[in-house]
Amino acid sequence: MQAESWQTAEVPGPTKALVITKPEVVVAMVKRTKRPILIVGHEAVDIDAGDEKLIDYTIRLAKTAHIPVVATAHIVGEFIKRGFPPAAWMPAVDITNRLQDPEWKGLDGKGQYDVALFTGLPYYMQWILFSTLKHFALNLKTISLDRFYQPHATWSFPNMSLKDWSENLKIMLSKLGGK
Amino acid sequence: MAKKALFVKAKELKTDVAVIKDLEVSIGRIFDETWTEPVGPTPFPSITDLREWDFKLLQRYKPMYMPFCDLCCLCTFGKCDLTKDKRGACGLNMAGQQSRIVLIACCIGAATHLGHARHMVDHLIEKFGRRYPLDVGGVNVQLEAPITRLVCGVRPRTLGDLEDVVDYLEDQVTHLLSATHTGQEGSNLDFESKVFHAGMVDHVALEVADIAQIAAYNFPKADPEAPLVELGYGTIETHKPVIMVVGHNVISSVGIIDYLKENDLYADVEVTGLCCTAHDTTRYSSRAKIVGPISWQLRFIRSGIPDVIVLDEQCIRADTLVEAQKIKAPVIVTSDKNCQGLQNRTKDPADEIVADLVNGKVPGVLILDSEKAGEVASRTALEIAPKRKKFKVIPTVKEIIEAAKKCKLCNDCIRACPEGLLIPEAMREAAAGNLQLLVDLYETCIGCARCESACPNDFPIHSFIVAAAEKILKGEKFKIQAGRGAIQDVEIRNVGSPIVLGEIPGVVAFVGCANYPHGGIEVAEMCKEFADRRFIVVLSGCSAMSAAMYKDEEGKTLYEKYPGDFDAGGIVNVGSCVANAHIAGAAIKIANIFAKRNLRANYEEIADYIHNRVGAVGVAWGAMSQKAAAIAAGCWRLGIPVIVGPHGSKYRRMLLGRKDHEEDWYVYDARTGDRVYVGPVPEHLFYTAETKEEAMVIIAKLCMRANDTSKGRAIKLTHYIDLHKRLYGTMPDDIHLFVRTVTDIPITMKDEILDILKKKGWKEGRIPDPTLLPRLIRKMKE
Ligand code: SF4
Ligand code: SF4
């Protein structure tokens, strides 16, 4: 399936993200991975994801699938307020920089991650950080959980209506429960 | 204009730090025999002379590339797919290509400032003569050209002296650009070193352009009390003929003001401007007015207020002529770099040109003579204003609602909008008669009109927004302090010690363009925060304007509220983009005036000093241009960190430190030669922040330096922790990296922090006399 970048001009090159046609795809990937990590950007605080904010969804996702969370920008406090201190907080460029470093030992010192899920960053900034990872983090798979197609990720949803997207997120969560 | 050539053999130059071998510098008549300061190791450095220093910085701050494109299309071997670890037909890989693009951008930026500087120097020499003295601050500024002295090793005293400097700079840009050809440089780190060189060249060019215009045009001379001038659409007396000037090179605007003054017409005509030319018109005449930053171009033209539009160079919309024709306003272009396809009428009599413009025979003209351009613009404005009657193209509310009813809600506009503004939603509401959502877009809209180009209905969406927010636009009445120019030597003397010891927690410079993620208000908020915290806040360019566009409860702008002194709690507008030279210059002057380090051609040592001791940070929150890239690059080579807003991620590479790599953060103790761990200070050299809150915390953090005394470090830590707690809602997780000794701990947080340090297994360190340069270790030298 083909998908278009959300911001029209942000077209990628020859290698484009595979389109997540069914949430099961993500579920299977996350279940298969050994060391996933979830990076949540500041927009997650404001974005509606069904009947909750995206940040609340990411907390439930992280708890269900036992994925460590890195909060970027200034939103660590929002996680703490919700009783879920993230595994770490750091600038989006810092976590990206570490993810592209094959020598990085991870937040827990146990080694580099194999899958990074991202959500809630400004579209164009996320776009370019995925580009860094696509080109320079050769052993890392990246998944965009955002509502808009991110061509530089390994996997991304296509551009979707709010309703379809939150439906997908819901299914993902319910299926991950069995991990 | 013959130049007396002088050939200096550096073999003969013995300095107190080094003896240079086999370096020959061909220069015009500039080695000033009366200047007794010894010549340092790198006069007129070539593109490789400072490579070792660059590599030291690049070792700490490794480039992280953010490819904006997977391909390279620079030569006919291509396009080449460079995805992942592929190489192009020429053998170049992605890291090489990205760094090459950064170099190309910085060469464009440096060339642009340099072209500007060349034009300024040539023009002023023609007008005032080569012997015209470079007075930029009278007795208050003995050190008139710190960057030029540092880089070139010469002390320019007159306009003529600047020519030789410009010659050198032009030569460097040519070499740098040549390195980007296919099959030249292949190492990304060498490209990066050349990027730094381009930045350094850029800074000299800025300085040349600004000190020349300050001296010759009698701009405020290092004046902390430069006059308050008017800014904003609402300040313009619209019943008068209005001349709108746009760009960066004030020469043609000076022509206008001079003509109006000489003919006693200045009271009858409004001279208003956008972007840096506007800054400089107010430095030339405090009666001139600033409309606003670059993003106000379209809204101002479409308002129909300008009767004549005069363009010089840089950051001017390429469709100005098209837009001007819509409001029946003639355009006069005045720069050889921006001719807009218009006929060159420089040699025609002014009467004829004016008649052709007033009668609409031609939409615009090219006039490459500032005096004639000034006359033609003034006379045309006076004659055409009664005919035009401020003809505008801003739609009425009724027209907006009617159009909105036809909106297809296709999303093409929002997908084209750089800020992702919710236009379709606003259109849906407008169709129902409610324009409030359109009004809400006004402050964040950067006026690019990409939405309009994308709209299948050809709606003038930007105009819809501006029309809906007409009340806000008309209410834009602000005061800004005219650009003061240089920082006085005595100011440096006063703040040098508290800055270097860390007691003034930092110098924060808000500079650059207006591609803000959420409007200019974020710049104003950041300025206020840091001025209230008694940092020194310095501004220039569009950022300086944006900071003026918000008032407090008493109706005062930041410039009315805070002093313009280069001192703790000051808010200092240095001026246009070329005035950025004074910000870098101030850092350099601290090393020289306060610390008595030799400046002359002593780049590496001074940069090492600044990097380890001067807590300065640049913030280009809306940086978009190649010039901004070049200015940033000049800061990098001086070891000064630069923060950009989220759009700055599109600059394609960051220079990021790794605080988790302990080995990266050792310096030499110049007293003993020991290698000492000093922590990640400053942690990054080029950094893009996602939010204003993140930027504020990182600004405070990046002001820490290895040399901070315990008292100074405690003050800096207090700000960092306080901002982090307030904006992030928790304690920072890296305090242990910034506490060297127990006395560094802010007294009010002692127990809390000691507890954290204990948990982190912190060990007491020490405060060295820091340097990255082994040659500065005093013990070894003895
Ligand atoms: S310059 Fe090199 S990478 Fe670029 S198109 Fe030519 S061969 Fe390909
Ligand atoms: S003009 Fe304003 S609304 Fe239109 S694309 Fe540009 S920023 Fe967005």
Ligand code: SF4
């Ligand atoms: S592009 Fe034009 S038609 Fe489409 S949603 Fe935007 S305003 Fe409406």
